[in-house]
Amino acid sequence: MASKAYTYDCTLDGDHHKRAGLYLASSLQLREILSTRLLSTAPDRGAPGLPLSEKEQSDKRPLLERILPKHMLPYVHLMRLHSPIGTWLLAWPCFWSIALAAPPGALPDVKLLALFGAGALLLRGAGCTVNDLWDRDLDAKVERTKNRPLAAGTITPFRAVGFLGAQLLLGLGILVQLNPYSIVLGASSLGLVFTYPLFKRFTHWPQAFLGLTFNWGALLGWAAVHGSCDWAVVLPLYASGVCWTLVYDTIYAHQDKVDDAVVGVKSTALLFGDNTKAWLSTFAASQMALLVMTGNMAEASLPYYASLVAASGHLAWQISSVKLDDRGDCMSKFVSNKWFGSILFCGIVADKLFQ
8 A cells, every 4th residue: 555655656746847847948948038039129239249239339439430520530540640659759759858948947838848749740640641651562461551541542642642741731830830940950850751661671770760750859849949959968868769769669560570571671670589678678778878868968856867767667667578479568568658758758847846
C-alpha cells in the first residue's frame, strides 16, 4: 500500500515539474518578445547593437560640423579649425614675447594678445593650406592624411589657392595694425611659410625648418610692443622655441613614420629611430638653457624661473612616457604642449606683476 502511494506521489510530482518547466519556458519567451518591442520603440538608443537615428548621429559630430553649412566643412578641415592645437603652438611664442616686453608691474597688452591670437589662427590656416597644396599627392598615400580635402578631392587646387589668398588678405589686415618695423618683420616670415613643407622631400630635418617658421612670433611680439627688437632677449627666446618644436614635432612625426618610409618622406622621427628619446632630451635641455638665458637678459625673477621648473617637468613627463610606436599616445603628448606654453606664459606674467 505504501509502495503504491509512493508511486502515485512521484507520478504527480513528475507531472508538476513538467508543467512548471513549460510555464517557465513560455515566460522567458514572453519576456524576450516584450523586451525586443520595448527597446525598438524606446527613445534611448544608447544600448549596444541598436542603430542611432540621423539626429543622434548628427549630435555626436564636432560642434563646427553641426553649426556650419555642409559646403563650408572642407575649408574648415583645410585650415584645421577642428584641431586648434596648431594655433596654440603658433600663438604661444608670440604671447611669451609680448608678455616679456611688458613694463614691470603691468599685464601684457590685451589688444596685442588678441591681434596675435587672430593672426596665429589665420597664419596657421594659411600654412596648412600651403602644406596640403604641396603634399596632396603624398597625403593620399598616407593613412592619417588621405581624407584631407585636397588629397580626397573635396576641394580643387584652384579653390584652395583662392582660399589661401583670402586668409593672407585677412592676415595682412591684422599685420598693418602694427608699427612699421613689425610689418616688415612679419612680412619677412612669408618665405618660410611657403617653403617649409618642401624640406621633408630632401632633408631629415623638416622639423627644424618648421621651428624657424612657427616661432617667428618670438621676434614679432617684442617688436610689436617696442617698435624694435632687443636681440639679446628675443634671439634666445626664438632659439628655445625652435628646440621646443623639434621636441613636439618629432613626437608628432612618429605617427607617420611607417607611411613616410614607404612614400619617401623624411623626418627627424626616421632619422633618430631608436635614439629618439635621447635626442628629445637634448633638445629639451637646450630649450631650458636658452630660456634661462632669456630670463637673465630680461632681468626676470623667481616666478619666471619657477615656471621653468614646472615646464621642465612637463617636458620630462612627455619624453619619458611617450610610446613612440603608439599613434594615439604620440598625438596625446603632442597636444599636451599647449599646457607647456601656458605654464611658461603664466610664469612670465606673474614675474612682471611682482617686479
